[in-house]
Amino acid sequence: MTEYRMQGPVGARTLINDRECDYFSGTGYLGLQNHPQVLAAAAQCLNRYGLSTATSRGGYGEHPVFDQLTREVCGFFGRDGLLSFPSGYMGMSVLAQGLKLDYDQIFVDDESHFSILDAARLSGKPVQLFRHLDAGALRECMYASIKARERALILSDGVFPISGEICPLLDYLKVLDEFAGVIALDDAHAVGVLGENGRGVQDFWKVNDERVWSSATLSKALGGYGGVICETKQRTAHVAAFTKVLSGASPISLPVAAASAQALRLARTQTQLRERLWENVRFMRAGLRNLGWTMVDSPIPILCLPWRDGLDLAIIQESLFQQNICVAHVRNYSSTPPGGAIRIAVFSTHSQPQMERLLGALAAFS
Numbered sequence: 001m002t003e004y005r006m007q008g009p010v011g012a013r014t015l016i017n018d019r020e021c022d023y024f025s026g027t028g029y030l031g032l033q034n035h036p037q038v039l040a041a042a043a044q045c046l047n048r049y050g051l052s053t054a055t056s057r058g059g060y061g062e063h064p065v066f067d068q069l070t071r072e073v074c075g076f077f078g079r080d081g082l083l084s085f086p087s088g089y090m091g092m093s094v095l096a097q098g099l100k101l102d103y104d105q106i107f108v109d110d111e112s113h114f115s116i117l118d119a120a121r122l123s124g125k126p127v128q129l130f131r132h133l134d135a136g137a138l139r140e141c142m143y144a145s146i147k148a149r150e151r152a153l154i155l156s157d158g159v160f161p162i163s164g165e166i167c168p169l170l171d172y173l174k175v176l177d178e179f180a181g182v183i184a185l186d187d188a189h190a191v192g193v194l195g196e197n198g199r200g201v202q203d204f205w206k207v208n209d210e211r212v213w214s215s216a217t218l219s220k221a222l223g224g225y226g227g228v229i230c231e232t233k234q235r236t237a238h239v240a241a242f243t244k245v246l247s248g249a250s251p252i253s254l255p256v257a258a259a260s261a262q263a264l265r266l267a268r269t270q271t272q273l274r275e276r277l278w279e280n281v282r283f284m285r286a287g288l289r290n291l292g293w294t295m296v297d298s299p300i301p302i303l304c305l306p307w308r309d310g311l312d313l314a315i316i317q318e319s320l321f322q323q324n325i326c327v328a329h330v331r332n333y334s335s336t337p338p339g340g341a342i343r344i345a346v347f348s349t350h351s352q353p354q355m356e357r358l359l360g361a362l363a364a365f366s
């Protein structure tokens with residue numbers, strides 16, 4: 001099996017194993033990671049402040065660059081409270097700990113991301129898994145487990161990283177109408193790409209409900225790095241009271257915070273990035289449909305080609321790579337369909353000829 005090594009910056013075109021490739025993998029959906037303004041913000045900050053990793057937020061660790069990041073994250077999400085931490089992976093653990101007085105049992109979509117399963121297990125509360133995306137199964141599971149006066153915490157990905165499916169939040173809220181409790185979503189793959197303002201799953205379903213909480217990452221569509229929970233100040237204070245990550249972990253380094261702030265500003269103000277992404281997604285989904293793949297209409301830039309009898313996914317990946325095109329053959333990441341899948345990530349920065357080349361190469365396997 002070929003081992004792939006990226007030797008160039010992440011982007012629609014990059015160098016892998018000494019080849020200039022069309023890159024359709026990873027999560028840089030808006031192409032912000034290497035935007036010149038993002039790199040300039042990081043470089044200026046590095047020159048002025050260095051890496052500044054060896055201090056925590058408490059004591060002397062607060063900094064104007066973190067204030068700037070807070071303003072940009074809050075501006076993007078339209079809220080005034082922020083919790084930020086070194087990795088999006090921690091987000092669901094922060095919520096599961098921070099909301100601990102608000103629930104007694106946890107109900108988890110059984111295809112949830114590893115970070116969600118870890119968060120559920122580490123909470124110390126009873127955990128039940130329910131069938132993937134199935135509100136009926138969730139309801140049954142809750143009726144079977146919840147005792148009088150107990151409250152639920154429902155956990156799910158907002159968008160699933162390999163299948164690209166969107167969590168049926170409205171259906172889950174209807175189930176929650178019959179019980180007491182809250183929902184927390186890992187919106188890592190939804191922020192930046194989903195909803196009118198790119199704020200994620202709640203924006204997409206037009207939900208404004210205080211039972212819903214989300215965590216997100218800056219390290220995918222939003223072009224930076226770090227985990228965030230952006231809510232009203234009152235709600236972030238509620239969560240912060242019961243979690244130690246905020247004081248116990250080093251924050252993201254200042255140059256990365258500066259880059260993230262700049263990338264967020266671009267994601268908020270340059271709405272054409274998202275429109276271009278959605279256009280590319282429409283084009284690719286229509287193209288794959290023409291090749292005989294089942295594709296739902298969805299703005300999600302994750303296109304999943306599931307294994308089926310007679311299809312060798314490893315050969316597809318290798319053959320595309322020989323044509324200088326990179327897609328991911330995924331075997332065991334959360335939300336991977338049985339037998340594996342080819343995961344194609346679409347960016348706003350992919351050009352029409354790049355997408356046509358990919359469709360042309362896939363035609364041989366359709």
Ligand SMILES: Cc1ncc(COP(=O)(O)O)c(C=O)c1O
Pocket residue numbers: 087088089090113115157161186188189217218219226227
């Ligand atoms: C659904 C999901 N949540 C969380 C994470 C972790 O986010 P981060 O890379 O910011 O730690 C990932 C992948 O990186 C993911 O796919």
